[in-house]
Structure formats: structure tokens, C-alpha cells
Amino acid sequence: MTNNYVGKRVKRTEDPRLIRGLAHYVDDISLPNTLHVAFVRSIYAHAKINSIDTSAALAAPGVVAVYTGKDVADKIGPVPCAGALPDLKVPDHRVLAKDKVYFVGHPIAAVVAKDRYAARDAVDLVMVDYEDLPVVTDVEAAAAGGPVIHDSFSDNIAYRLTSGEGDIDAAFAAADRTVKQRILHRRLAPIAMEPRGVLARYFPGEEELTIWSSTQIPHLMRTQVALMIGIPENKLRVITPEVGGGFGSKLNVYSEEALLGWISMQLGKPVKWIETRRENIQATIHGRGQVGDIEVAIKNDGTVLGLRYSVFADMGAYHQLLTPAIPTLTGLMLSGAYRIPAIQMNITACFTNKMATDAYRGAGRPEATYVVERAFDLVAAELGMDPAEVRRKNFPAASEFPFHTATGLDYDSGDYETALNKAQEIAGYAALREEQKKAREEGRLIGIGVSTYVEICALGPSQAMPAGGWESATVRIEPTGKVTVLTGASPHGQGQETSFAQIAADELGVKINDVTVIHGDTGVVQYGIGTFGSRATAVGGTAVFVAIQKLKEKAHKIATHMLQADATRVSFEGGKYSLQAAAAASATGTSEPVVPVAEAPAAALPEPQTEGKTSLTIQDIALAAHIAKELPPDTEPGLSATYFFEPKNFTFPFGTHICVVEVDRETGDIKFLRYVAVDDCGKVINPMLVDGQVHGGIVQSIGQAMFEEVVYDEQGQLVTGTLMDYAVPRASHVPNFELDRTETPSPVNPLGVKGVGEAGTIGATPAIVGAIVDALAPFGVKHLDMPIKPENVWRIINGH
Amino acid sequence: MKLEGSHELNAPRERVYQCLVSPEVLQRCIPGCERLEQTAENTFAATIRTGVGSIKGVFNGTARLEDLREPEHLRLVVDGKGAPGFLKGAGDLDLASTETGTKVTYAADVQVGGTIASVGQRMIQGTAKMMAAQFFTSLAAEAETAVGEPPPQHGFFRTALRWFSGWATKTLRKIFKPQKGT
């Protein structure tokens, strides 16, 4: 393999269409005679629906149909939940509410009209008679009893689970001290810039349904929607055109996706629904939503003996696809980057009158990293140690990998100390501490936060996943030599069209412009899983890589045949199959370079010319494979290979983030002074894309740490219902990031890659919060819950 | 949302109390109340067209007087729905005699839902305060007007008068066709 592209900063091939406004997101696709759907949604958090009067809406100009829960109850199956936990309570989750509504934003009726304006107008004409019921929004209140949300259950507890290894009681018994802290993880709204959207078109004659949806998982959605609406899976095609961000929020199967498909089948016309931002905040999944107590058993020298985390996890009113699974991911990562002999996680997962929580960038792991890192800061404070030193003390050494944790995982590879050292070096850690000391003497409040994280990526082995953890790729070389890569890992901004093309171009020795990566169309691409859990490159990229090896095996066979040589004498280098020097001389007596046939302009397919040649490009071979006149016996024509890669383990990227802040004594304002991140995501395919992922993740962490919170009031009203109140970070909110990397290849896949999509949201919040808390240490503060707003800081400083 | 406050009125406690339980007076005092009809003892059906600035909405619902302890206490329970959302709440009003009249202390718990709850974070509290102030200003005027006198003119009437005067001026202008530049 020649490294022309892999590891290099290659500009993205998807960008030209995006920067010119020529790309197509769902709402950019227009089909003739499309009808538009708008939803009537509950304004109550919990209520009985006495009646729904749709007559005025149906009589309104342009309105074609109005569907309510009763119309679809026996037509469309429940919204799926892939959680497979013992004794999990799964409420019957219908696409439209039937008798009761359980959260603000719960869809009640779908209005179908000729245009989006008429549909919106008619929503106001649907009269719903509600009878409000007692509401439970607080997860602990829900656990303790409270009004029971689902009549089919006796309480609000979705499940309880205890996990972990090691003798936790012994660990605490042997401890010199323990530290404890209650920690809140507020609900967050993912806020992909493109809200969700669905376009569905049914052809009654062909009995074929196509659904365009802004989703991260076209194939899984196809399977689930086919089951929900009862159409054969092979008659349903799901297309994800350009997807404007997901962050986990589109790793789901939503009511609207099935309902739109079904409506199109009823009306025989294309139907479209584009989510408004208010709907997006109300009825697209939220992230986080845990209230937990962390407790750590330590020795006086800083050695951590055991860790216990008991958490109330807020499921919301229903399970979406992965809702119950998210807290279990928290449980997996409670060992952090440390050797902790005994770990116990106790989950109490509860229903509340709110939208479901589910995977939001990091999905359960940020919660784990955050509590572990906060706990290590508390340990440092308790023992008067430097937070970096407490961490260093508990790291497993690089030589100890694969490293088994008391959460039952085997970390693939790691060198945590090197990353920490590098980050400290870049930050000038010792000097920073000096500066901090001096500043404190001057009355200035500077804080330094350190986070040494590990994340679990490349989700994952199928054994550990609810619906398959592999990924697929087909690599095909067309007769003209163009390379087509079909990946099941359909991206939504990550840049797989470029990174996978880099892999393919290098492996095949072709120019990157000759490679086209196709994704997100179940009618074209073999079954795949999707892009989430920082898996695309490690699992999907590996599938591409291995498919190419398969393809090359065949190409090699053909090359050997065409060069009339012994297989062992033909080698592949720089995109060419060549006879080894000695053999070449004996075959032709010349070693002149060969003009690649595929590059010659030709109206008709040229005939492969092999006579007297010592080498053939892989593109020559592709042509020959399609013309099929010169193939070895028993060789299938064509040159393509498909591979479904099943990883044997997860990957475990890691790193160190150091954040420096200064707080304004008077106002509590928090200003970033420095932000240093050293991440190790294994081998890097495209450093520019990796930096972009890290930047974006850190900024989402800044949002979580300082601004973001989905707030429901006691009655379950969503009070942060628009971007007027839900604060997504802006350019002026973020510092300049100083990034660097260490590179510890993963042994789990042949590319050695680990994944980086969620590193920022996992590694950064503890560093930011740690820095703010550290700035306030002179006031005796040891912990503050996110989001830390200037007012919180001001109250601490002024003793309010 | 909790609302608390007190207002001093220059009228005897009994008079203030009578105003508070009189549907006619209440209709005139509740900002934007277009209709207040008794449907049962101490229960009324109401239509309120209200809002601030360009933000307006119509609410239909019920109001109920409870826990009547003349002349010192009553409880008002309201429940209204409209296009911008719903409004529900209960408020306790305590009346105490003072040297100059009556001090009304109120403590209410109001729940707002729908669009106004999800988009109005910044304004809801202010709107509630403003409406409470309008209510008590009108109530003071009512209570301070002797029984039998014509009722005072509150916001709605003021507004109507303004509209009328605007319309009248416009009509007069049309009739007299004033020259430009005057």
C-alpha cells in the first residue's frame, strides 16, 4: 500500500456541493404533487384525551386528511425499542397518542394538506379536549412512587440493574477514606442544525415505498418501519440524502418516519414533513438525564480501591430505540482511565412525563467519564494532591494492555501517561500552577481543569449490541476504472466520502478523484448498520479495507493469469500488478512503463492490451474482468467484493484535556484562557477531519458545562422550547483550541484506528467544570453541577 | 409559577370584598375579560381576550370562587384554554383592614402551558405582574366608586374611546379634507 492519502490532510470531496448550496437535504427534494404533513401535539405533559374534533380542520381549504391515534392504532405497529434488559418494562408506544398523552409534544394528530401553509393552518383547527392528569417530571419522585404514568405498569420504574466486578464491600472496608458526591447530568437537546424530516412516496402499482429521512441508520430504519407498517422489507427503500447533523438524535426510529410512509400508502401521493425547531426540542430525543451518587474508596496515598455509582436515569415517557441502553453504557465506562479493582453501578431507570432520552453524542459515556473525573478531582482535593498526579497514580501502564476493567471490558491498547505528559507539556502545566498561585495572591481567580478520559468506540461487537455491531462495504472497480465504494456507515457530516476514499485510493493505488463513496440508500447499498458510537472508520472503514483486500485477491489472480506468470512472482505496488524484476526480464526482456489503459479517452470500451507487458494497473484488470475474455478458469466476471466486518472488541481511545479559565469576581463571568487537548484515536486517516471532530465535541461540552439544559417545569411544560432559551454555543463563546495527538494503534482492526467522533463531548466537560471549580477552590468549593452559569459562580464567591 | 403581592386600596374591606365576588365588577377588572357568565353558584364561564403589545390571544374557560370567608378571604380558581396555550391556577386573596382602607394580599400558583410556556420564558412573569397590577388598579377604582355611581372606565373602555376618537378624527378629516402640510 502506498500512503498518498491516508494520514494526510485531504480536503473533503463532499464540500464542493455543500459550499455552493447544491447539496440535497430531505426538504430540498421536491416531488410533484407532494402533500405536506403538520402535527397536532400535546400541550399537556400528562392528560387524558376525551375527544378530538377534526371536522373544522377537514373542512379547511387544502386539507386532504387528518389522522388521529384511533385511525392508526391497529394499522401501525409500536415504535421500536432495541433494549434487551432483564425485566425491562416497555410501554406500548404508538405513533400517535390514542387515549392519553404522556409528554408535551406527544403527537396526537397528523394533518395532511396541499402545502405546508395549509397544513399548519389546519393544526389550529383540530380541537382536542384534554383532561389533565397528575404529572411527574422528577426522576427521583418517579422512582419513589408519584403518579404512575403507564396504566399497564404498577410503578414508574422501567428497570433496575446492578453491574460491575470486584468485591466492592471489601474495597470500601479497606479504604482509608471515601469521597462522595451527588452529580446531576441535565437533559440536553442535540440540536442538529437540520431538524428531522421525512418524505415518503408510494407507487401503488409497484407496491413500492420510498422514504427519504434525515437519519443515521437507513437500513435499521428500513427494517423497523417495514415491520411497523407491514410492508415487505424489500419493497421499502430508505434514502438518507444529505443529513445535517445527528449527534445521536437521528440514531432512532421515530413515529413520523413510519406514519409518513403509511400516509403515502393511504393517499398514493408523496407526503412530506419537516420538523420545526420547536418540535425538534419537544419531540426529538434528549440526551443525558441522570441523577447519581458517586462514592470512591481510597487509600491515603491516592490509590483508588473501589467506586460505586448509583444513578436514577430519566427515560422520559417512552422508550425510543436505545433509551434503556444508555445508562448501561455509563456502567461500562466507570473505570475511566484507571485501575479500579472493584466497581459497582446501580441503575434505577424511571419513566417521567417528558420526551424520551436516548443517544446524544457520547451516549452514556460522557456521564461515566464526568462522574469518574469529578471523583478524581474530589480525591485530589481530599488528599491535597495535584489532580494530574492522582490520575497518574491510578493509570494502568502501557505494558498492561489489553487491560481488564472491573466493568468487564478489555481495553484494547493505551498509553495514558504519555498523553497526559504531552498535554501538560503543551499547557506548561507547572508554570500554569505557578501563575495560578500568583494570581490568587493578587485576588484573581484562575482555575485549571484536567481530564484524562477513555472512551469506548467502534460500537461494536454484535454480541454487545442490540441489532448488530458489524459494518458492511462493497468495493467495485467499474469497467472504466472508476472505483465505487458502497458503505453501510451512512454519514451525517463526518466526511466518510473523503476518508473512505482515502483508504480505497491508497489500497488500490488510484487517484482519490477516481473513487466515489456511496451511502445512505438501501436500494443501492448492501445492508449496513450506520454511523454512531464513533464506529464509522473503525468498523465501516475496516469493512472497506478488507473488502479491498478481497477484491485484490481476485485482481491478483487475474493479473497473474494475464501476465502469464506464477502467482508468487506478481506483486501489487502503486496501483499496479507487476512481475518481479527477474521474472519480468525473462517474460519480455523489457521494463518500459505502461500507459494505464483506463485513462485513455475512448468512445467504446478499449480492449485490454497485455501482450508483452510486465505490469497492469488494477484498472486494466477491472476492464479485463468485465470484458471477461481473458479470465483464469472458474473466475467470476466483474471486479467487486463485499465484506461484512465483525469487530472482536470495542476500541478505547483516550486522551487528556486541560482547560484554564478565569472567573470574574464581580459578575461570575467565566472566561477561557487556554484549552489544550491531546487525543489518541489510534491511527489517523485524515488529521483535518479528526481536528474537526474534536473541536465540535469540545464545543458541545462547553454548551453542556456552561449553557445547555432542557428545562421542564413541575407541570412538565418545556420552558426552553426554542433557541431563544436553549443556548447553543456561538463563535464568541469558544476559545482557541490547542490540539495535539498521540497515536496508539488499535489491535482490534487492521487499520489500527479507534474513532474520535465523541472524544470531545466525553473528555471536555470534566476539564471545563474542573477548571471552574478549581478557580473557586479558595471559597471551599469542591463541586458544581452543570450548566455552571455566571450566577452560580457569583453566588459562591459572594456566599449567597 | 408563583405570584405574590399586595395592593393597598382606599376602600373599606367589606366594599372590596363585595367587588371581588361581583361578576360584573370582576368582568370589568380582569384585563380583556369580554364575558363572565355565571353557570353555577360561584362558578363562571369566561372569555378573555388579552395580551401585551402585539402578542394577543383569546382564552375560554371557567372561574370559580371558593373558600369564601367574608370579608377576609377568598380563593379564585381559574382554568382557561386558547390558541396560544392554556392557563390554570388558583390564588388566595386575603383582605386586611388598614388605616386608609384595605390591604389585599395575594398568593397564586399559576400554570401556563402550550406555546406561551415554551416560547415566553422571558416575558411570562412580567406579563403576569402587569396583569395583576392592571387588575388591582381597576379593582381599586371600582371599590373607591360608591355603590350606585356609574362604574369607572378601565383599560378596555379607555382603549375603546381611543379607537373611537381615532375613527372620528379620520372620518372628520375625510369630510373636511384638510390641506396637506398643515
Add this chain to the structure above:
Amino acid sequence: MKKAINLNVNGVSRTDEVEPRMLLVHYLRDILELTGTHVGCETSLCGACTVMLDGQAVKSCTVFAVQADGGNVTTIEGLAKNGELHPVQEGFWEKHGLQCGYCTPGMIVTAAQLLDRNADPSREEICHGLEGNLCRCTGYQHIIEAVQYAAKKAGQA
């Protein structure tokens, strides 16, 4: 109720009858099929819908098409001239100023306005100039670098 409007969009003269309530962004997207301009919020905060109206960056979700009557509109589709990318477009490509690309058209149009008014902006001025545009993917650093790149490039031209 419909009103006739005339406007010039990306150099092409357009005449249409629209409902007064039709937002400029819907006119551009649904009637003219210029779908590069996106809708990302409903409260005039995200800037995904930014276009130039008479040389000024505006949020086309907060302008009725009738208000733009007689005006000149430039959308993202009209920014490249004669097949040559605008320096800001080039900057975004060069510096990886986009990931999912959804905020990008609005971000680019706003950045173009920023450079029109200030050829050599500081980091702080760039951030201030992009205050009306949200991006959830990039963390802004590469966007800021893209604008700096464009400023430099335009300065050399």
C-alpha cells in the same frame, strides 16, 4: 390576497404572485427551487437562512417575500461567479469549515458580508460578525480559520 412581486435573484429577474405571509426563505426554496438556503430554527437565531438582500445579509426566515419586492437577492447559489468559488467558499473548503454543511450556506453568506465591511478582521471581529449563525458541528475554530483564509486570499487578489 396574493401580491405580485418582482425581484432579481442571483442576476435573474423573477416575477411571481405570493401570499403576503410567504417568507422569503420559502419563496426562494419552494418557488424558485433555490434550496441552498436552509431553515434551522423558527426564532431568527440560527442564521442558516441568511441571504443577501440589496447587499445586506438578512435572515430570509424573518423577511416576507413581499418585503423583498423590487430587491436584489443573492443566495449561496449565486455567490460563485463564472464557476469560480467566492474566496469565503474556498476558505471553507480549504480549512474544513464545514461538516454536515447545513449551516454552511448561511455562514458563508454572512462571512462574505463580514469581509465586505472589514477586509482584515481580528478573531474577535470574526466571532462578532458570525454571532447570528449557529454551527453545531465544527466548534467554529475551522470556520474562523476559513474566514481568515478568505480575508488573506481576497487581500492578495
Add this chain to the structure above:
Amino acid sequence: MIPAQFDYKAPATLDEAVALLNSDLDGAKILAGGHSLIPAMKLRLAQPQLLVDIARIKSLAYIREEGDQILIGATTTHYQLESSDLLKQICPLLPECAKSIGDVQVRNKGTIGGSIAHSDPAGDWPAAVLALDADLVLVGPNGERTVKAENFFVDLLTTDLQPGEILREIRIKKPSGKFGHAYQKVPHPASGFAVVGVAVNLTLNDDRSCKSAGIGITGVGVKAYRAKAVETALAGTTLDDNAVGAAVTHVCDGIDPNADLYASSDYRCHLAQVHTRRAIQAAKARVQ
């Protein structure tokens, strides 16, 4: 996202606009930049029947000097004010305030008149015109009248504008002598509206003691207001730290400060004090 239906008229003159507005006092609304009204309409919180677009009346957008006054037409955009070289010279508070409004797109389209007439409790312009003791010229079916900014802001989103009246012009007495201006704002991280906004218009005597101070506060109460107690406390002092520190403690006198998820009443009041002090100090430092 989609407003309810309405009719739209774009009159060529202000008289026509007044007539149109008065043709439907209940249903008609004035549209200028639309940046307060259109968002409310998209959420269907406002559903006017008729929009009277005054932004096309070219004669309503201007910034000019006339005698000892600065005249600003109601449909002058925030950006026109922000970028006015004239104002930077003679009344720098206005461009400074303009620069802090919303974002560049909002400033390109939004107008000073629209903002003042809407009287958002966290709008920026009200604070500035209060600090500058501006006169607001209103035109209605009965002709024109002039209202002091101080008397204009009545309550939450409520002004002295009567139904059928339009804000036509903002008149500001040209600052003279030793004056200094400053606008300080804490923007809400999501909306950009002022959590606290403080406009200071300071005039000094020859001995650099405080001759007068105009202080407008926004974001704190249900409406923007003049912090009169602060103004009074500052007058005659040398504006030393003690005097300013003592004066700003009165910034919330008589006000019941707003509370929201971002800032409670007492924190908001504290911020008002801090930023009033900082704005006074900045204004003082800018006095020639």
C-alpha cells in the same frame, strides 16, 4: 414557523400609512424591519390582519443634524446607526448601542423605530434613548405629538403609542461640552437580548465633576427605565470610585427585577449595579 394569513400594504407616504393603520385599529400593525413582529407572528403569538409596511417610505430613514438636535427617522436600521460616521462623532452612544443589538443580520434589517415601539423589556434602544433624554415624535390621525422617552415606555411591551399612531422620528439633543458615552450589555447566551443593558450619557463640568448623567437601564424591569436615583446621586460628584459605587446601589430602586432561568432577580440587580458602574467609568474615561 408559518404565520397566519394577513393582508399587506406598502404605502408610499406616512399619511397613507396612518390612514391604513386607522382603517383597522384592532387588526392592523405597522411593519418596519419586522424583527420583533415577524418572530411573534411565526409562533402565531401575534396574528395581525393587516401589515402596513413603512420600510418602503424612503423619507423615514435618515440620520441628520438640525440645529442643536440629531434627528433619526424611525425606519433607520440598526446597521445604519452602527456605521454612521456622523453619529460616531457627535453621539457615540448610538453606534455603540447599535453594535450590541442581536447580530449583523438583525442589525441590517431591524429598525430603531420598530425596536422602540415594540418596547421589548430587554431591547437595547430604549436604554439609549432614555439615557439621551430623547424626544419621540408620534404621528396619528390627529397629527403629531412629541413624547419624552421617559414617558413613552409604559409597561411590558406597552408604550404611550396610541392605537393608530406611528413613531416617526427620534430627536436627541446633540451632546455638547465635556461628554462621554458608554453602553454595557450582558447578552443572554441564547437570545442575545440584554440580561442587563446600561446606557450612560455623562456630561462633566469644567472641573470634571459630574454635571449630569443620563442612565438608561434595560433588561432589568418590565420596561426600560431611567435610573434617576443614580443620576441624582452622581450629579455634582467627582465620579470617584466611592461616589460611583454609592450611586449605583440605587440602580434597581423602585424596580422589581426580572427573573428567568439565566438570572434571578437579585443577581440581575447585582449585574445592573456592576455594569452601571463599569459603564459610568467607561463613559468618564471617554470624556475629552
